Amino acid sequence: MNSAVIRVDELSKCYRLGQKKLKKNLGELLSDSVRNRFRRFSNLNRQGSSKGTNPADEILWALKSVSFEVGQGEVVGIIGRNGAGKSTLLKILCRITDLTEGYVEIHGRIGSLLEVGTGFHGDLTGRENIYLGGAVLGMRKAEISRKFDEIVAFAEIDQFLDTPVKRYSSGMYMRLAFAVAAHLEPEILIVDEVLAVGDAAFQKKCLGKMSEVAHEGRTILFVSHNMAAVKTLCQRGIFLKNGTISCDATATEAVGTYLRSLEQAASQDLAVRTERTGKGQVRLSRVDACTGDADSSPILMTGRSARFVFYFTKMVPKLTCVFTIYNHLGEPVANFNSAIHSPEDSHDLALDTKLICHLDELSLVPGQYRINVAILSEEQLQDHVEAAAIFDVEPGTCRGRPVAKDTGYGNVSMHHRWTLPGEV
């Protein structure tokens, strides 16, 4: 790799939590400005500025002394748990938000596939929005005109070119928005899969576009929770943990470190874990995975019944538990949502602060899995914990048929039956 196209040196970013805590009113303005004067004054001696000048104005370091360089043509995966600073890092590189300390040097234009559709206006036609969206992303008018036909062809919207985009189907809208963003042709491409909206097909298109760009020797920063994608698309991985770089190595190595840290976290007591998001009025305090039969052994087995028990700090009305099972590469396998009811669901007053999810027949192939849990009340996120539990599934039989260990061809074993030619 020759010279660096991105150089990040001792980059730090802090948020005053008060800043993110919604809009203030004028009453707070006065006391605030007085306080700010004061803080600026006390900051003169630099030390201790990060911690506790005022409990009401907590400071959060989203990134702390992050340094790295990215060479021309490198494809770098940035991984880490939610709140580790991935999105903040990207936002700083895209110049959306300011850095607090440090130095960043970027050679070339940065484009990102996370800003799809920014600047579009529903009342304007497809044609008009192509120009507008392009200009907002930093394209010159001449450049847009030159690529206009290509964009239209890519988005497959030629006959609706003069229809206001608010009359478009969401799929058409997405295609158009993506087409504009994809034609920006930046020297450095940033893809935030975590923030990417849209259906699976659209996300696939994003990834497809990405590998295509990578083949042309462009520099790419890729943020994803999908470890399989990071491993296949990236040569290098940067694992962010609590705002600092925990591992900067090959993608495989970084992914390994990340997964190990997830395991460690899972073995930690849930109640004391701090890496979580949500309002926090109710929190998850424990998750148990065990077999569903009388002896309820903690070792799950393919084909046997299973039970996931979620313990909460307290009970509130309209509590919803959503959890997703991921395989060891971080690919989602199955999602469960207690707010989507079936006639088989039941209520039990004796449960108190517990919720139980029963699976009559665990159809996961043997291997290691982890679950992310989200708790909502009244449609507000109360708590979200990644890798709340890690569990192993031992080989077993699915209705008499043995299920082999993870073969790399999917994680689910479906109950099935063959009809074969010949005699028994």
Place this chain on the structure above:
Amino acid sequence: MVLRLGSDRASAPPVVTVLRPSHHWPALNLRELWEYHELLYFLIWRQLKVRYKQTILGASWAIIQPFLAMVIFSVFFGRLAGMPSEGVPYPIFAYAALVPWTYFANALTLASSSLVEHERMLTKVYFPRLMLPMAAVLAGLLDLAIAFLVLLGLAVHYRIALSLSLCVTPLFALLAAGIAVGVGLWLSALNVQYRDVRHITPFLVQIWLFATPVAYPSSLVPEKWRVLYALNPMAGVVEGFRWALVGKGQPPGMFLFASISMVVVILTSGLYYFRRTEATFADVV
């Protein structure tokens, strides 16, 4: 699908961007503003395109707004209150002031909400944030031009002898735009953090209207308060506009001078405040 990527820009050396913590005294960075001038053009164009979409009367709203205000003013202030109007018919007296005033009031209102309204743009892409309030103010100039044509028609109707001083009206319009940008920078940046601004702005505009010689001539203001009165930069604009058109009222003098000085003060301070706070817009909005 295969895309041709970057073949046409390969020859140009890549731009180098350096990011550092923002300083206490932010730079104005005019070069960057120039680099993004096409975006400004597109933002203005979008405002114009969208403003009268799905309305029945369309662009005629640009005329109806000041015109209706003129009718109301003529009835209540001209007829019922018998307001003096420097010897010209009250309707034209009022309309000549309402044209720049309506422009200013609309521009200011749009500018103050411009950042909050484009929250998605602020949090998703980088561009000089100054473009948003500026586009809001500049887009109104077309409405001003349309209303001005009606003003000329009205002048002909009332047999007002137009003079060469008519040529300076654009300068006053520019001054009004300058004030709207200056105050708009303050309000829009404050609005990002304190949504109180949204509630204050209509009041501010209303009070400002009464503090400006729109419905009445500035000669009505007692001599000893004149200096204080002139600190309202719109007083100079409105008086000057009226003078340029009907040749009556205060010729540009003390008012104009005070107006220009105030514009400089407001614009500079507004730019300073805006530039200082813009780095955190995306975090706060």
